[in-house]
Amino acid sequence: MDTILDVQSVHTFIGQYHILQGVSLSIPRGSITALLGRNGAGKTTTLKTILGLLPPRQGKIVFEGREINGMRSFDIAARGIGFVPEHRAIFRDLSVEENLKIAERKKGDYARKQDFIFGLFPDLKRLIALPGANLSGGQQQMLAIARALVADNSLLLIDEPSEGLAPVIIENVMAAIRELSKNATIVLVEQNFLVASQLAEYYVIIEEGRSVRHGLMAELVQDQATIHRYLGAA
């Protein structure tokens, strides 16, 4: 199996708190992998550790065959890792177009990807000149995802894409993520198990800062005991 990202027994601290106490992931290229777990299990911290925003104290992170732990976060992002943070983290004072243009890594990225992005999110084209703060929650989420598409990212880390969105908007976001997976590998943090199970082919369960289970999503869906034990969902 061709692996794009390999996280080996990573330990991360926030201040004096030992948050990740041995997380390991192996992400197959071209797949969608869901990181599952209860609130506070360490899913978002895992994404931030991969990105270098919270550098690990122990362990190894290998992306595209190269060790990236210890690198600065902007260097890691520039290697082709896009991040869609939780809470629809766009730049509220910048217009929709400026939010997209700022994500250019090479001049002309935005112009090249415009058709693809507006094909996925036609609403954004209509709102192009509006400040980010004036968009609805769903539109901000679409903008946050669209921003990660401007540059050529081979890996996208998406944190809680369905959080706080209406069901009809969640459908749109899911369709967009499926479309994205044709060109990039996706690691998805998702509280909504139904959404995660419909999108992802693989899963990793994180419990109290440790990766405790992993495998095919199709198998997990059948395993009600594991779902109930680690996710509290039935």
Next chain:
Amino acid sequence: MTKSFFRQHQASLLTLLALVLFPFLVGLFEGASPAVVWANGSGTSKFMQGLAIEVFILAMFALSYDLIFGITGLLSFGHSMFFAVGAYASGIAIKSFGLNLGQTFLLVLAAAFIQAVLVGIVLPRVKGITFALVTLGMASVLHLIVMSTELGPYTGADVGLQGVIIPDFINPAVERLRLYFVAMTVFILFYLLYKRFVDSPTGRVCVAIRENEDRAKMLGYNVFTFKFAALLLSSITAALAGFLHTIYQPIVSPNTASLAFTVTALLIVLIGGVGTLSGAFLGAIVFRALDFGLRRYIGESASFINGAVYVLFVLFIPYGIIGTWRLKSLELKKGWEDLLKRFQRSMG
């Protein structure tokens, strides 16, 4: 195309026209013809030109602060050091080393660059209130240096630097109108440069850093580079404002290196509107007019009233004049659009 340019920049062009005509209009009130004003013969006009020069210098200083604080989100309590370095370097270069204005100008640019590099060294390590305190510490050190008796022969110690001989061609006592136009032109050029900077991709990244530094990093930006670019431009602008200050004022006071002078820039920006750039100019007018007017008519107790006015300003116009104006214009525009939609709906 030409028409739309004029329409698009109507307010800026009218302001420019008003600034160019200002000395002559003031002269007319006194009964002095434009020719008399041109020959620096009108007392009132000359006095008002002096006030306006102070406004341009303050506006440049505040503009540089707005770039750091309002656009990039770096709260500095030591911004006065950039101004003071420009002012003292100019005065010492001319008075003690006999440099001409051109050489002094280049020296000020070099000093501003070195200073930005020194502050830049701490930039990646600190942010937020720690950055504010580190810059305050640096400015305090400079304040102590210019006040020290050991350097008194150069800086004038606590009395301030006096006796800087300014060449006649730009000396405010002889050619004030020329200095007025020079200060105005320098301010306008810097204002346009700042507009360009803020609207450029680099400026947009600075705004992104202000909003959320981590998000900017996640997009692959080395935020240090952008903060340093803003700091460098800001340092050069403030130092050149200090250079103009030395040309205009007969004395460079140690107060120019004090915390109070940084607070002056902060107040001007708060009055005009944080992050608006044009607010720096409007804020400088209000600040100088209030200070001058209250001192003239009330005397020493003016400071108390001044303080109260600023508190009221921050409480009731929190976005500053320009910020509030923009907000209200948007609300008004939206209100008109809603009204129009309702009207169209009612007409079927």
